[in-house]
Amino acid sequence: MSTQDIARHTSLKVVFYNDPKIRSLFFQVLLLVAVVALFWFAYDNTVANLKKRNIAQGFAFWNVEAGFDISQTLISYSAASSYGRAFWVGLLNTLLVSGLSIFFATLIGLIVGILRLSKNWVVSRLAGFYIELFRNIPLLLVLYFWYGAVLSSLPEPRNSLSIPGDIWLNSRGLLVPRPVFLDQFWVVGLSFAIAIVGTFFLLRFNAKRQAATGERLPAGWISMALILGLPLFIYFLVGQPLGFDLPVKGRFNLTGGLNLAPELVAMVVGLSTYTAAFIAEAVRAGVVAVSKGQSEAAHSLGLNDGQTLRLVVLPQALRVIVPPLNSEFLSLTKNSTLGVSIGYPDLVNVFTGTVLNQTGQAVEMVSVTMLVYLTFSLLTSAFMNWFNTRVALVER
């Protein structure tokens, strides 16, 4: 029974300013007025200030010629392109560096996290050292370290360092073989897609069969053969429609191949080594969260080590690991904005940096940039809600 009810039932006279309902209403109106007044104050001043400084408003600049170059563009772009085009170039660069870093960070993070859990004293201590080191220094320092201390001290192109697999490393970045897709390559892609669909149905069939008869096919091996074997078979059948443009070392320079700028390399290496420490910690926490009784119970049911890990421990650990993993991915994407400090042309660098400097339209630039990252974060939390309802404990 709430206070109002008591007041009503006992017909006590409550002075109006002590009535919780009126009080709550009063404070909310006060808050609303304060917020609206604050926004109005800011809006009014902004309009006056913009007028005084002769700064344009609105998005008319979107189609205006940009007039500046960007060092790394995934879509065609030149100084004659529009500001809107520059926005997409920056956004794609952000997505590229985030995607690559997420891949490598997850890989390194998984390995370090598993090593941290190892019973081997030396291995787990070294993994722990890695985690503690990167968790306790700022990302910006990590980026400066890779960019300013490691990559900048690499030799000139004529003395490029060679890495097995036709990869070259020098002060102008990393040269890797450029894949060249020939006409028939789509057939290989199609066969890969068919193999994945086939594997999906095979796994379902296998699960049904196991439930009915208790026997199971070696589904892992069969699906691996399907996914790897089928495209490979088709690949040779249609006559190897994939070539590589290899970087070739001349006397003074390297030609051919795909040149990854040092900024991109520093960003990917920095972001992935840094985020890997946090991912490793999430992996460790997730596996530790599964109680020892679970694997003991699995063992006593006759499952071997691999089955215990795959069928009992991992599904439960993933429930704990995926939420922090996901937020690490999101914060990695947000951290890719640090590219501005070493000159990587990401969204913030291009849009909030160069475009803002040229047009002076601070409000529009910062709002658009914030909106992009807000969209990322809303998408991530939508995925998280979906995932949480899917893997939530079903209790009886």
Place this chain on the structure above:
Amino acid sequence: MTDLMSSDIHFVRASVLEEQRPPTRLSGPLLWMRENLFSSWLNSLLTLVFVSGVAWVLPDLIHFTLVIPVWVAGSSKDCSAELLGHPVGACWGFVNAHFGYFLYGQYPDSERWRVDIYYGLEAFGIFWILYPKAPFKGAGLAFFFLVFPIVGFTLLSGMPSIGLRTVQTHFWGGFLVTIVISTVGIVASLPIGILLALGRRSAMPIARLVSVIMIEFVRGVPLITVLFMANVMFPLFVPDGWRPDSLLRVLVGVGLFSAAYMAEAVRGGLQAIPRGQYEAAQALGLGYWQMMIKIILPQALKIVIPNIVNNFIGLFKDTTLVAIVGIFDFLRTIQASLADPNWRSSTMPLAAYIFAALVYFIFCYGMASYSLAMERRLQTGNRH
């Protein structure tokens, strides 16, 4: 199932296993090594690979940083292997020569004692709050959150009427700015964060809405965009004559940013307090604020001390980003010194970054260890 002994039960083993040999008996370090380093061939391989990796890197690192470094230098010439004619390690002379700059920025030489006092007061306040056995915790909190900010600001920026020369904020720099930003972030974010967390769990729909929008908006965007907003948009929001100081603008941005993260940490604590605590407080006739201040918050904040400290660590590391909007923090002063033509050399950055990493590591690891110790201490308090 009719016949339990039938052989078509697939999970029952049909044959008897062979007898296995008893485990070898060992004790002492040999047993420890066998169990921890060489328990299987894979483990032995890992041990060998990692130990040889360490043995390969560590001596070189020690040689570079401690055996052959240059401790005192006047310019990069004193650290150049070509000019000296023998191999040189880390150029600690660079750090030595710029130490004052790293510590105080361009704060005038004659006034640096004020910064020293500020550092001292801050250390005293932190010790008072964090050391569990220190007496008068309430006074300590009042000192750190009320007295210290006012005294500290007066001390640093000056007050001519009591004989302290005015030092404008663009002279502040280096570690001083790093400490000032993180302190302001901490001092501002805790109360604002608590208010936001209370707002988010409030029964008033408008308060809830305002808090949720504020928290989710700030947590959804990168700190750099908040700093850009503070730097280029904030001056537009206020009347033309105000011209807010550039450090102040950044402080507002950092304060709001960390408040949103703090709010989520505090909310976790509020959610962990059982309903009975709220009901008991209400039954005793306490009003909302009395209930929160006397009953709920002391318990909730205690639970989330580790999370709060983790936020502080993140904040301390994030202060480096202010360099991007032109504030000379600790890392920025190092970058600026590296760009000095007198000190240009390809090996200089390595030494400088090792030094910077060491400084950040000591502070962050210190905070992390404190939070871990606190967690353990609090756990024993709740153990049945």
